[in-house]
Amino acid sequence: MPLAMVWLAPAHLLVVIVSAASILFLGLLGAIGAKAGGANVLKATLRVTFWGAFAMALTAGIGALVGTAV
Numbered sequence: 079m080p081l082a083m084v085w086l087a088p089a090h091l092l093v094v095i096v097s098a099a100s101i102l103f104l105g106l107l108g109a110i111g112a113k114a115g116g117a118n119v120l121k122a123t124l125r126v127t128f129w130g131a132f133a134m135a136l137t138a139g140i141g142a143l144v145g146t147a148v
Contacts, residue, residue, distance in 0.1 A: 079103045097134060104130035 080100040087095035108126030112119045 100134065101127060101131050 080096050080103060083096050083099040084092065105123050105127040108123040109119050111117075111126075112122030
């Protein structure tokens with residue numbers, strides 16, 4: 079679904095919209111997985127969203143350090 083945002087988002091907001099959509103869909107998938115597995119939905123959603131956002135931020139930070147455009 080974040081890939082669909084690439085087609086829909088205006089170019090000047092592309093990074094922000096794709097990042098937000100990715101985090102939103104990570105949370106949705108965390109909730110679906112928790113529901114399917116019988117786990118606590120809120121905890122799973124927060125865990126998947128937090129670590130997904132952390133991984134995205136870390137990747138962007140490393141890219142910035144080595145001079146790669148994000």
